[in-house]
Amino acid sequence: MKQKLVIAIIWIFSAVAHAHVSADSQLAKNQGLALYNQFKAITAVPYLKAAAESGDHEAQYYLGEAIRKNKKYMTPEAMSAYEASALQGDIYSMIRLAGEKNDLCVAMGNCPKGRKEPGVWGKLALDTASVEAAKGNAEAMYLMFIVTGDDEWLKKSAENGYAYAQYFLGVSYREGRGFFLLPSNRAEVVERLLKSSAEGGYPQGMLAYGAILAEKKDLQGFRLWNEKAAETxxxxxxxxxxxxxxxxxxxxxxxxxxxxxxxxxxxxxxxxxxxxxxxxxxxxxxxxxxxxxxxxxxxxxxxxxxxxxxxxxxxxxxxxx
Incomplete structure (x- = not known):
């Protein structure tokens, strides 16, 4: 009985300690991402590294990004961060690794045993995104567009509610992408996409849709979306x-x-x-x-x-x- 009690106490303290570690990791990740998004990648690295060491795949991806941008090239440390993230199924990291065709070990043909070449990561990115897209994941549909270059995936992502894809597609159409029988048809589709992006919470979509409203003399709508974007x-x-x-x-x-x-x-x-x-x-x-x-x-x-x-x-x- 006494032994069971001791085991129970150890389990409780272990669970509490794990909760503290997870909470600390999340705080570090949040701080790291905030700094990274403010173009303070150098300052962000220690926070992202702390979160990455706990196994957070998104923190690992952003750690790779921060290091790569600081150094202006893919360092071994950045590569390791991306690989740790990609091995957990992070498609963004797979795409980064797939693009590293100029990595020295690839050029020399002497990559460490077990290291996947860019083409392998590209295939994994395609396969993983394809599975997620089949489940209805709109962000994965956008990543299918990135991997394949097929505009149909970008349209599917927008149609399924991914706010960034709606913004990207809307701006692309506004700048001449795609074919429309009449200019008014193009304008209608652009407005619909940017409105959806704004309503989906994407800040740049909010400003872009607000600008359309201003052109239509809807100043109340313009003010509303500018304030909403600022609130983000x-x-x-x-x-x-x-x-x-x-x-x-x-x-x-x-x-x-x-x-x-x-x-x-x-x-x-x-x-x-x-x-x-x-x-x-x-x-x-x-x-x-x-x-x-x-x-x-x-x-x-x-x-x-x-x-x-x-x-x-x-x-x-x-x-x-």
């Missing part, structure tokens, strides 16, 4: 929305709110890892501040902290591939 943390949308609020006479009908405008633009100054956002902010902020009292600026700083604490992290939402 999309840096471009936060800058645009904040700038509109700082205009005393807004072309699009935004209510003048210098406190909120200053707060949102000031928040963007943390995006100093790439993308040039601080340059834009430092150009716009002084003009807004010049019309504010010290009390308003102090209030804006409080609002900025509250916004950051209650919204998703700022992000440029770079494409995953």
């Amino acid at each position: 943390g999309y840096a471009t949308a936060v800058f645009g929305y904040g700038s509109y609020l700082g205009e005393e006479s807004s072309e699009f009908g935004f209510t003048y709110d210098p406190v909120k405008s200053y707060a949102l633009l000031h928040l963007l100054l943390e995006l100093d890892g790439g993308g040039g956002m601080p340059d834009y902010v430092n150009f716009a902020l002084p003009e807004i501040a010049a019309k504010m009292t010290p009390e308003q600026i102090e209030k804006a700083m409080v609002f900025s902290r509250e916004w950051k604490a209650t919204r998703p992290p700022l992000s440029f939402f770079p494409d995953k591939l």
Whole structure:
């Protein structure tokens, strides 16, 4: 009886410890992804590495991405991260590995025993995505498009609700892809796709659909989707929305709110890892501040902290591939 009790206690403490490890790993992953999406790949690496070591395949993929982008080439460490991820069935990692035809060991024909060549990873990516697409996975359908180049998979992905595919296809049609009997037919399809992408939560889709509404003089709709996109943390949308609020006479009908405008633009100054956002902010902020009292600026700083604490992290939402 006493032995069973000891085993039970060990099991409970083991389960609690595992839960803490999982929670810590998730926190590290979240922080790493937030930094990566802010173009701070170097800073993201330690967090992604901590999550990757716990076996998280998505963290392993992004660790590979961060290392590869930092070094400007595929390092052995990046390759190992992708391989660990791909061996768990991560299709994105398989696609990355399939594209590494210039890897030195492949060129020399002396890859370590057990290392799969790019062609093998390409076949695995195709097979894995095909199985998932057959189950109705819209994201896998998009990956089938990436692997095969067949536009029908892109259309299927969009039709099945993958918001990024809807945006990608809508923008492609807008720029001339595909054949339409009448220009009005093209415009209708583009609007439908971007509306679906926006409603599906994709920030760039929100801004693109908002722009269509603005062209149709639906300024209320334009304001709505700009605010919704800003709420996601999309840096471009936060800058645009904040700038509109700082205009005393807004072309699009935004209510003048210098406190909120200053707060949102000031928040963007943390995006100093790439993308040039601080340059834009430092150009716009002084003009807004010049019309504010010290009390308003102090209030804006409080609002900025509250916004950051209650919204998703700022992000440029770079494409995953």
